[in-house]
Amino acid sequence: MQITQTIIQFPDILLQTRDAHKLRGYFGNLFKEHSPLLHNHYADGSSRYNCPLVQYKVIDRIPVLVGFQEGADLLVSLFLSIKEINIDGVLYQVKAKNVQQKLLELSVNSKLYNYSFKTLWMALNQENFYKYSKLGEEDKKLFLSRQIQNNILSFYKGLEYYTDNRILATAMVEEKQTLFKNQTMLAFSGSFVSNAFLPNWAGIGKAVSRGFGTINLIE
Numbered sequence: 001m002q003i004t005q006t007i008i009q010f011p012d013i014l015l016q017t018r019d020a021h022k023l024r025g026y027f028g029n030l031f032k033e034h035s036p037l038l039h040n041h042y043a044d045g046s047s048r049y050n051c052p053l054v055q056y057k058v059i060d061r062i063p064v065l066v067g068f069q070e071g072a073d074l075l076v077s078l079f080l081s082i083k084e085i086n087i088d089g090v091l092y093q094v095k096a097k098n099v100q101q102k103l104l105e106l107s108v109n110s111k112l113y114n115y116s117f118k119t120l121w122m123a124l125n126q127e128n129f130y131k132y133s134k135l136g137e138e139d140k141k142l143f144l145s146r147q148i149q150n151n152i153l154s155f156y157k158g159l160e161y162y163t164d165n166r167i168l169a170t171a172m173v174e175e176k177q178t179l180f181k182n183q184t185m186l187a188f189s190g191s192f193v194s195n196a197f198l199p200n201w202a203g204i205g206k207a208v209s210r211g212f213g214t215i216n217l218i219e
Contacts, residue, residue, distance in 0.1 A: 002105055003105075005072055005101070006066070006067040006076055007066050009099075010085065010097060013085060013094070020058045054066070058211060059119070079097075080099070108195055109195060113217065114191065114217075115193070117190060117191065120176055121190075122180070122205050123187075123206070148169040148204070165195075170193045171188075174189055198217065200215070201215070
């Protein structure tokens with residue numbers, strides 16, 4: 001299946017990784033009348049439970065917006081007109097934007113793809129955390145590998161891509177602590193291998209619209 005991806009970077013602005021959710025709040029509010037894709041909420045306040053088609057990230061300190069399908073087209077139509085970004089009352093003038101739009105082919109095949117996490121991966125919800133915490137080291141690795149498989153399936157489902165081929169994944173990650181909504185959460189850094197193709201800088205797992213779980217495709 002062929003999909004469209006748009007990546008917009010603001011290379012003259014430097015932020016912290018934790019500021020990704022502030023980007024989401026700023027742009028989601030600024031353009032809230034245009035589309036629920038920007039903030040994952042509909043006009044009545046209900047949530048859009050699906051893979052976020054617009055994701056907000058800070059990668060190597062640079063603000064990055066990543067859009068897929070309708071989200072890719074929306075970024076091009078709305079964000080090229082952005083002249084400033086307001087983060088916590090600090091006004092950043094946008095002097096430059098790097099914009100890429102490309103067509104990519106999603107597939108699950110016999111090739112192995114290597115990915116690293118550019119931002120921490122939030123793999124576990126409350127129920128899964130309880131299960132994970134009871135496991136030994138080897139079983140934890142298997143559990144996290146299955147979580148990556150499930151995350152890839154969720155990403156594909158959000159893009160309406162379905163495959164009969166089995167998704168394989170092997171996780172090579174380390175436990176880390178992160179603050180999420182003022183709570184300390186377990187997250188992971190590291191890498192994984194899979195036979196499923198994912199677009200560079202896509203997000204998998206929990207809170208991807210806030211920048212978590214951003215992957216880097218290692219060519």
